[in-house]
Amino acid sequence: MLKFEHVSKRYPDAGEALIDVSFHLQKGEMAFLTGRSGAGKSTLLKLIAMMEQCTRGNIFLDGQLINRVSERKVPYLRRGLGLIFQDYKLLNDRTVFDNVALPLVVSGYQANEVARRVRASLDKVGLLGKERKYPLALSGGEQQRVGIARAIVNKPKLIIADEPTGNLDPDLSAEVMHMFEQFKQVGVSVLIATHDIELVHVLGYRVLTLDKGHLVAS
Numbered sequence: 001m002l003k004f005e006h007v008s009k010r011y012p013d014a015g016e017a018l019i020d021v022s023f024h025l026q027k028g029e030m031a032f033l034t035g036r037s038g039a040g041k042s043t044l045l046k047l048i049a050m051m052e053q054c055t056r057g058n059i060f061l062d063g064q065l066i067n068r069v070s071e072r073k074v075p076y077l078r079r080g081l082g083l084i085f086q087d088y089k090l091l092n093d094r095t096v097f098d099n100v101a102l103p104l105v106v107s108g109y110q111a112n113e114v115a116r117r118v119r120a121s122l123d124k125v126g127l128l129g130k131e132r133k134y135p136l137a138l139s140g141g142e143q144q145r146v147g148i149a150r151a152i153v154n155k156p157k158l159i160i161a162d163e164p165t166g167n168l169d170p171d172l173s174a175e176v177m178h179m180f181e182q183f184k185q186v187g188v189s190v191l192i193a194t195h196d197i198e199l200v201h202v203l204g205y206r207v208l209t210l211d212k213g214h215l216v217a218s
């Protein structure tokens with residue numbers, strides 16, 4: 001599903017953020033990405049999200065080479081990806097429905113199909129009935145679930161999450177992780193960057209560890 005082959009990334013006027021990183025994430029596999037601040041976690045996720053380009057190596061998403069893709073193809077390739085952020089990145093002046101619908105509207109789906117899929121996504125994260133609320137009227141855990149509903153509404157093959165539980169207490173973090181496990185069970189691959197070593201050990205999935213840009217354990 002996701003393959004890194006000897007991937008390096010250097011930012012202009014900075015050292016190497018990633019150095020010769022290779023790994024393979026299978027379909028339906030869930031894994032954690034850990035490492036100290038500055039180890040390269042965000043950079044690795046940004047390469048997958050096509051927000052940055054690697055300087056060496058190859059990255060394959062579902063068999064397609066995604067480094068060096070033309071700007072024109074990026075929106076199309078991103079549809080296969082669900083992105084989840086620590087700070088949710090919701091639009092606070094739009095309802096829950098409109099936030100979750102956004103990727104579908106961008107993809108040009110018809111209104112009735114949008115409504116059907118948005119409800120299905122909200123149902124999966126336990127937020128059916130909150131469609132008309134605005135994000136700031138929800139708790140932090142609920143806001144993150146809106147972010148998750150938005151990430152899955154396009155039925156992505158891979159979900160990548162950057163510190164998704166960074167702003168949540170342990171109970172809510174466990175709830176969010178449980179949701180990721182459910183996606184994994186239906187064949188979605190999940191890669192989660194986190195500092196929360198305790199949570200990682202409790203759950204017992206594969207751990208990819210970065211140290212100063214090197215993948216030191218997998």
Ligand code: ADP
Nearest residue numbers: 011014036037038039040041042043046162163
């Ligand atoms: P985290 O440790 O939570 O991953 P960082 O504080 O490392 O976050 O980075 C936050 C943002 O700032 C990221 O988008 C990252 O790419 C960017 N960033 C980090 N270091 C630099 C830098 N030296 N120059 C410019 N941008 C940076």
Ligand code: ADP
Nearest residue numbers: 011014017035036037038039040041042043044
């Ligand atoms: P992490 O997410 O593990 O905290 P990052 O990927 O944010 O690590 O950062 C890895 C390294 O790359 C750090 O040294 C950081 O300062 C540097 N870096 C990240 N983003 C940028 C950027 N946009 N420009 C320059 N350097 C960056």
